[in-house]
Amino acid sequence: MALLLSTISRANLIKQVYLPLLLxxxxxxxxxxxxxxxxxxxxxxxxxxxxxxxxxxxMLDDNNQCSLRNLYQLYNSxxxxxIGGLKTALPAHRDGFSPQQIDLGRLLFFDPVLSADQxxxxxxxxxxxxxxxxxxxxxxxIHGQQGSRSAPSLWNSTFIKDFFxxxxxxxxxxxxxxxxxxxxxxxxxxxxxxxxxxxxxAYPRLFKQAFPNSKNLNLDQxxxxxxxxxxxxxxxxxxxxxxxxxxxxxxxxxxxxGLNIFRSFVARCSQCHMPPLFTNQQIAVIGTPExxxxxxxxxxxxxxGSAKLKGGFKVPSLRNIAETAPYMHSGRFETxxxxxxxxxxxxxxxxxxxxxxxxxxxxxxxxxxGDELDRLVDFMGTLxxxxxxxxxxxxxxxxxxxxxxxxxxxxxxxxSDHEKS
Amino acid sequence: xxKAKTLGLIIALAAFVGGWQLGTNLNEAPQITxxxxxxxxxxxxxxxxxxxxxxxxxxxxxxxxxLTVNPxxxxxxxxxxxxxxxxxxxxxxxxxxxxxxxxxxxxxxxVIEAGERATLDGLGKLNDAILYSGNNILxxxxxxxxxxxxxxxxxxxxxxxxxxxxxIDTGIYGIFPQLGVNGLIEHNIVSGIADAxxxxxxxxxxxxxxxEVFDSVAGIEIENSRHAIVENNYVHNNTGGIxxxxxxxxxxxxxxxxxxxxxxxxxxxxxNFAAPGSTVAGIPSGxxxxxMAADDVIIEGNIIVNHKVAGILINDHGNAPGLxxxxxxxxxxxxxxxxxxxxxxxxxxTIDEVRAFALTELHTGDIDIFQIGPSQDSCIINRHRYNHxxxxxxxxxxxxxxxxxxxxxxxxxxxxxxxxxxxxxxxAYMGICAGCHAYDDVLIxxxxxxxxxxxxxxxxxxxxxxxxxxxxxxxxxxxxxxxxLDAETQLAVAEYLLNIPLGQSQH
Numbered sequence: 001m002a003l004l005l006s007t008i009s010r011a012n013l014i015k016q017v018y019l020p021l022l023l024x025x026x027x028x029x030x031x032x033x034x035x036x037x038x039x040x041x042x043x044x045x046x047x048x049x050x051x052x053x054x055x056x057x058x059m060l061d062d063n064n065q066c067s068l069r070n071l072y073q074l075y076n077s078x079x080x081x082x083i084g085g086l087k088t089a090l091p092a093h094r095d096g097f098s099p100q101q102i103d104l105g106r107l108l109f110f111d112p113v114l115s116a117d118q119x120x121x122x123x124x125x126x127x128x129x130x131x132x133x134x135x136x137x138x139x140x141x142i143h144g145q146q147g148s149r150s151a152p153s154l155w156n157s158t159f160i161k162d163f164f165x166x167x168x169x170x171x172x173x174x175x176x177x178x179x180x181x182x183x184x185x186x187x188x189x190x191x192x193x194x195x196x197x198x199x200x201x202a203y204p205r206l207f208k209q210a211f212p213n214s215k216n217l218n219l220d221q222x223x224x225x226x227x228x229x230x231x232x233x234x235x236x237x238x239x240x241x242x243x244x245x246x247x248x249x250x251x252x253x254x255x256x257x258g259l260n261i262f263r264s265f266v267a268r269c270s271q272c273h274m275p276p277l278f279t280n281q282q283i284a285v286i287g288t289p290e291x292x293x294x295x296x297x298x299x300x301x302x303x304x305g306s307a308k309l310k311g312g313f314k315v316p317s318l319r320n321i322a323e324t325a326p327y328m329h330s331g332r333f334e335t336x337x338x339x340x341x342x343x344x345x346x347x348x349x350x351x352x353x354x355x356x357x358x359x360x361x362x363x364x365x366x367x368x369x370g371d372e373l374d375r376l377v378d379f380m381g382t383l384x385x386x387x388x389x390x391x392x393x394x395x396x397x398x399x400x401x402x403x404x405x406x407x408x409x410x411x412x413x414x415x416s417d418h419e420k421s
Numbered sequence: 422x423x424k425a426k427t428l429g430l431i432i433a434l435a436a437f438v439g440g441w442q443l444g445t446n447l448n449e450a451p452q453i454t455x456x457x458x459x460x461x462x463x464x465x466x467x468x469x470x471x472x473x474x475x476x477x478x479x480x481x482x483x484x485x486x487x488l489t490v491n492p493x494x495x496x497x498x499x500x501x502x503x504x505x506x507x508x509x510x511x512x513x514x515x516x517x518x519x520x521x522x523x524x525x526x527x528x529x530x531x532v533i534e535a536g537e538r539a540t541l542d543g544l545g546k547l548n549d550a551i552l553y554s555g556n557n558i559l560x561x562x563x564x565x566x567x568x569x570x571x572x573x574x575x576x577x578x579x580x581x582x583x584x585x586x587x588x589i590d591t592g593i594y595g596i597f598p599q600l601g602v603n604g605l606i607e608h609n610i611v612s613g614i615a616d617a618x619x620x621x622x623x624x625x626x627x628x629x630x631x632x633e634v635f636d637s638v639a640g641i642e643i644e645n646s647r648h649a650i651v652e653n654n655y656v657h658n659n660t661g662g663i664x665x666x667x668x669x670x671x672x673x674x675x676x677x678x679x680x681x682x683x684x685x686x687x688x689x690x691x692x693n694f695a696a697p698g699s700t701v702a703g704i705p706s707g708x709x710x711x712x713m714a715a716d717d718v719i720i721e722g723n724i725i726v727n728h729k730v731a732g733i734l735i736n737d738h739g740n741a742p743g744l745x746x747x748x749x750x751x752x753x754x755x756x757x758x759x760x761x762x763x764x765x766x767x768x769x770x771t772i773d774e775v776r777a778f779a780l781t782e783l784h785t786g787d788i789d790i791f792q793i794g795p796s797q798d799s800c801i802i803n804r805h806r807y808n809h810x811x812x813x814x815x816x817x818x819x820x821x822x823x824x825x826x827x828x829x830x831x832x833x834x835x836x837x838x839x840x841x842x843x844x845x846x847x848x849a850y851m852g853i854c855a856g857c858h859a860y861d862d863v864l865i866x867x868x869x870x871x872x873x874x875x876x877x878x879x880x881x882x883x884x885x886x887x888x889x890x891x892x893x894x895x896x897x898x899x900x901x902x903x904x905x906l907d908a909e910t911q912l913a914v915a916e917y918l919l920n921i922p923l924g925q926s927q928h
Contacts (some may be wrong), residue, residue, distance in 0.1 A: 031908075056851070056855040057851055059851050060566065069852050070848065070853030071849060071852050071910075074840055074848065074910075076838050077577075078600050079625070079673060081673055083623075084576060084577030086523055086555075087554075088577045090598075108426065237853055242905035243523075245905060245906065246907055248523070248904075258696045260548070261548065263576055264556075264570045264571070265574060265594060266549075266592070274576075275576070275577075282671065284670070285745070306746040309745070347698055360670070361668075361696075361699050361700050364696055364698070387857075388854075
């Protein structure tokens with residue numbers, strides 16, 4: 001129900017919270033952002049139990065493992081690479097987690113107890129109501145610290161093979177722990193994290209449910225549970241998908257025009273943002289500008305130790321892209337229209353004189369018309385789908401506010417809406 | 422700067438070594454191999470041995486109708502009206518539109534009357550002439566001109582034929598199938614293209630034959646693709662003639678099993694007019710065949726004449742400094758196999774890099790074949806016929822022809838995934854319905870056990886409900902129509918949810 005009722009307050013939220021926040025960063029280039037929201041009172045959590053059901057789109061098997069089902073499994077892809085056109089299978093994915101592991105991951109994901117000062121949860125920067133991102137150009141960690149990159153959406157991360165903008169992690173588990181221990185993000189450390197979780201009454205019991213064969217609560221279990229939850233975030237029922245499966249009327253005339261511009265060889269969008277995931281999962285150096293006062297982020301140059309990849313970043317999936325403004329690795333562009341204009345503006349036009357970047361060969365000079373840019377934006381809007389949004393816990397085991405600080409919106413389905421009778 | 426220094430060093434060393442070797446290699450009797458009869462290549466894809474497959478189109482899905490498009494009509498309107506199995510005939514005349522085919526088994530055929538063709542004219546404003554993303558597509562007999570993007574392009578269509586089209590001055594690529602399996606491109610005339618006239622990208626089992634390509638930067642390019650044959654084409658007056666490439670940074674990382682045979686490759690010396698930064702912008706003007714990082718490439722029976730730089734140029738990524746880094750790509754051109762070719766007047770005005778490396782072998786003058794970079798297990802026959810550089814590690818091939826390899830096309834075509842009805846129902850139920858429905862309790866919509874009780878085994882009634890849901894329970898949200906699912910999937914999912922037993926219901 002809440003899903004259907006909800007649009008106003010998100011806009012208000014952006015106006016009241018993010019715009020001032022963005023303005024403050026733009027005006028002062030400051031890293032400090034005040035945290036004005038107080039912690040909620042503690043609640044009792046003794047009744048929390050883990051689900052025995054897989055999330056939607058997952059089938060429970062005889063070994064208590066959830067395995068993914070989606071309509072793209074009706075198709076093949078060339079060499080099983082999971083890239084192609086409309087009726088093409090998706091790339092390889094992660095599944096096989098238990099319902100309990102996924103559900104424990106969900107509780108951990110929303111629980112600020114994972115951060116050093118209990119102020120920030122994973123959901124603070126990966127808010128379900130904002131496409132699992134946060135509406136910020138550069139995300140904010142504990143003590144109001146602003147990072148240098150934007151929080152990527154987590155939708156469909158089960159199909160992703162390299163993680164972080166610079167592709168420095170190769171599994172969901174490897175990725176999951178990194179923000180917990182980053183001083184700029186959640187600021188914890190292994191010892192503190194384990195003792196925080198052990199000191200919450202419910203967690204040792206819940207970990208035992210999710211990992212019945214292990215003696216102690218440990219870091220691997222935390223990583224597994226967070227990976228399990230992230231692997232369950234499936235968004236494959238957009239209007240684009242309906243078109244892809246053969247229903248021509250799913251897109252209107254302008255959106256189809258947009259699709260044809262998107263895949264045309266003038267704009268070349270689909271050469272990197274390849275269906276059906278809308279990414280080819282490669283690194284691309286495209287030469288977008290950084291925000292004012294920020295030096296060039298070298299990106300994948302560091303990961304791969306090669307200046308050829310200076311300023312290179314992972315090609316992000318465009319699924320739910322309309323929900324995750326602002327755009328690019330550091331949020332330089334406020335709207336999809338601005339992004340489309342960037343690509344149309346000519347190869348290297350935003351690269352400062354004298355800077356040496358080996359720009360991707362598809363960065364050309366398409367000179368799209370204003371109408372064509374609008375149609376591209378129309379088309380990208382058809383990639384939105386949050387029909388399988390996970391349930392946001394009404395309370396988390398620590399009793400802290402499940403959607404902490406900046407992350408709250410009534411677009412989310414909460415457990416109270418969900419348990420209607 | 423760094424590169425120039427390195428080359429200089431190599432030259433200096435080689436002059437020293439070469440000086441005392443010079444006397445020992447003179448007058449050695451060449452090994453002469455006849456390419457008539459003898460052993461035939463047997464290392465290609467398994468598809469080559471059984472049938473002599475000449476078509477990429479399988480039998481039609483259905484016996485369809487023929488739709489006729491006349492000048493003044495829209496071709497796209499006919500495509501939208503067409504069903505799989507239909508043929509669309511386009512009468513001679515001018516059509517200015519982008520035609521896209523997002524359905525299977527459509528044959529789009531121009532009618533040629535006394536030399537007059539159905540002509541797609543992009544007027545210098547439209548992006549692409551024909552786009553498709555369906556399987557079993559035929560595009561034939563069109564004239565295509567003045568588009569900014571591509572003449573004919575696909576993204577993931579299997580089993581296609583692109584035949585007998587004339588494509589003039591259409592921007593980036595004339596014919597560009599991408600991410601497709603099993604395709605035939607033959608009898609097309611393509612010219613005036615700023616990248617490749619015919620570009621096969623990330624595809625498998627492709628046959629490119631009897632085409633004329635000219636006045637383009639690249640004639641025919643096989644990129645990050647496998648099991649391809651390029652034969653009997655007339656490739657002239659391009660910057661580079663025929664290319665077999667691995668481009669780094671693409672999601673599919675290999676090119677192998679490519680046969681380039683019996684082509685006329687002549688006078689490919691026009692200035693490179695590719696867009697700056699594009700991969701083909703690095704092709705030296707005056708290259709007959711270019712093999713870069715591709716493996717298992719056989720070059721046989723071609724006539725390669727009049728190229729400034731070289732008749733055949735083989736290199737690795739290490740000698741192509743403008744390319745990006747891709748740790749997942751093998752950068753070397755291994756197992757290149759050069760059989761008999763007629764080569765004459767190549768490398769007569771080559772580029773400095775080639776000339777400098779040739780000097781390290783004390784070679785001056787014409788260059789038919791130039792190879793640089795590591796190349797394992799490569800071979801050649803009758804090398805004495807050519808002016809060659811860099812073939813020191815090439816062995817003698819133990820075969821002399823590819824006669825036993827007719828084509829790499831797949832008999833009966835690439836097959837779609839076959840899904841049993843129950844699995845189809847399960848996929849659709851889990852992927853869509855389970856977002857709102859659980860077996861025995863209420864998520865957003867009513868429980869499956871309620872629905873089972875209500876419909877009592879009547880799958881058709883569920884199908885008609887999900888196509889156009891009406892409000893039954895006042896206190897539940899409206900159900901969105903599931904009319905985008907095809908009829909087969911709708912029935913499968915209806916039957917599936919009627920038959921979910923309690924034990925298997927926990928999604």
